[in-house]
Amino acid sequence: MQKTRRLLSVLLLAIFMITGCSIEGQNNKEESKESGVEEKASETKTDGDMKIGVSLSTLNNPFFVSIREGVEEAAGKENVETVITDAQNDSSTQNNQVEDLITQGVDLIVINPVDSTAIATSVEKANEANIPVICVDRGSDQGELVSFIASNNVEGGKLAGEYILEKVGENAEVIQLEGIPGASSTRERGEGFEEATNGKINLLASQTANFDRAEGMTVMENLLQAHPDVKAVFCQNDEMALGASEAIKASGKDVTIVGFDGNEDAIKAVEEGNLSATVAQKPKEMGKLAIETAIKYLKGEEVEETVDSPLELIKK
Numbered sequence: 001m002q003k004t005r006r007l008l009s010v011l012l013l014a015i016f017m018i019t020g021c022s023i024e025g026q027n028n029k030e031e032s033k034e035s036g037v038e039e040k041a042s043e044t045k046t047d048g049d050m051k052i053g054v055s056l057s058t059l060n061n062p063f064f065v066s067i068r069e070g071v072e073e074a075a076g077k078e079n080v081e082t083v084i085t086d087a088q089n090d091s092s093t094q095n096n097q098v099e100d101l102i103t104q105g106v107d108l109i110v111i112n113p114v115d116s117t118a119i120a121t122s123v124e125k126a127n128e129a130n131i132p133v134i135c136v137d138r139g140s141d142q143g144e145l146v147s148f149i150a151s152n153n154v155e156g157g158k159l160a161g162e163y164i165l166e167k168v169g170e171n172a173e174v175i176q177l178e179g180i181p182g183a184s185s186t187r188e189r190g191e192g193f194e195e196a197t198n199g200k201i202n203l204l205a206s207q208t209a210n211f212d213r214a215e216g217m218t219v220m221e222n223l224l225q226a227h228p229d230v231k232a233v234f235c236q237n238d239e240m241a242l243g244a245s246e247a248i249k250a251s252g253k254d255v256t257i258v259g260f261d262g263n264e265d266a267i268k269a270v271e272e273g274n275l276s277a278t279v280a281q282k283p284k285e286m287g288k289l290a291i292e293t294a295i296k297y298l299k300g301e302e303v304e305e306t307v308d309s310p311l312e313l314i315k316k
Contacts, residue, residue: 044300051081052294053101053109055094057138059086061211061239062263063283067112067136070287078295089180089210091118098122102129107298108146110290112136115182132297136290137283139184146297149289149307153185156279157192157236159313160258163277164232165200167256172231175223176206177216177244179236189236189260204230209240216243224251232256238266238278245274262314270316277315285309 054071056064068084075082083101087094091114101109102125109126113119116138123143126133132146139148164174176193179186190206197203204227209215216235224230224247233248233255235241241259248255259266262280269275286309297303 044298050108050295050298051083051104051106052291053098053104053106054082054084054290055087055098055101055109055111056084057087057094057112057114058089060088061237062265063237063239063261063281064112066263066283067287067290070284070289071110071291072287073284074288074291078291080291080295082291087114089114091115094119095122099125102126102131106131108132108134108294110134110136110294111140113138113140113183115180116184116187117141117182132294134290134294134297136286137185141184145305147293147303147305147307149286149293149309150185151281151286151309151311153188154192154195156260156281156311157189157194157234158196159192159279159311160189160234160260160277161193161196163313163315164234164256164258165197167276168201168231170200172201173204173227173229174201175204175220175227175230175233177219177233177235177240178206178208179211179240181208183211186236193234201232209235209243211237211239213239213243216240217247218243220244220247221250224248224253228253230255232258232276235259237261238263238275241266241275241278242269245269249274262312267314270314273316277313280312280314282309 056068058064085097087097094114109131111119111133119140120142123133123140127144134147135145136149178190205223207219209219233244235244238259238261241257242265245257256276258276259278262278266275266278270278289307293303
């Protein structure tokens with residue numbers, strides 16, 4: 001009997017120890033969940049083991065094609081797998097594509113937003129899934145980013161404004177063609193332009209043409225009819241500037257036209273005298289920087305929260 005009791009005591013002690021370990025393990029797991037710490041976040045990767053999703057706003061614009069080229073070149077060099085999507089300038093499409101990348105379980109997502117406000121929900125969903133996010137050229141209004149890689153759009157807008165003042169002088173009548181409403185680059189380029197020209201020009205109109213060449217031409221045609229004495233136009237990207245140039249050429253007017261991006265067509269137009277200047281970015285370099293920064297982060301290395309890509313005013 002005494003032997004039976006002793007055996008029962010040993011069994012009860014063993015059960016208590018196993019249960020205690022199980023509870024402790026469960027508590028640790030719950031604490032980890034509460035603090036937002038997941039195993040995936042602490043993992044480091046090697047080059048050949050990385051899968052990076054890339055969501056581009058549109059590939060119907062040479063600027064973003066150049067970003068893609070930079071992404072592919074840097075990823076190929078480091079043997080990193082990429083999944084690249086084209087949102088075709090539609091925010092809903094882009095959100096769906098980013099959610100699909102999250103479902104695929106990519107290690108990191110590089111996003112060039114169509115709209116900085118609309119993309120915020122997708123960035124937050126990636127945050128919840130513990131998938132780090134890097135934004136390129138345009139930021140996100142909400143959500144956490146590992147890094148933001150872009151030209152200093154405010155400084156670029158100032159460069160454009162200062163050049164226009166130099167060309168047409170103070171109190172001249174000027175028009176601005178804006179990019180996609182809600183895009184951070186639209187806000188920032190406009191902010192820099194205003195900073196350089198506020199109180200020094202007569203801004204006749206500031207109207208969106210959605211970063212699109214065809215819209216740039218149509219909007220400029222209408223504005224020329226309403227404001228025939230315009231002396232200069234600042235277009236927040238080269239595609240709109242090239243469209244505006246066609247409208248101005250057809251009108252026979254002499255108008256200073258400044259674009260923004262420095263794409264091949266715009267640089268050629270500057271050389272031929274069809275554009276006065278363009279604030280040149282380096283989109284291919286942006287794409288490379290995005291992948292290089294992503295690789296560093298996934299390897300557990302420190303990365304800069306903001307990475308500035310260089311700007312240059314190109315004029316004839």
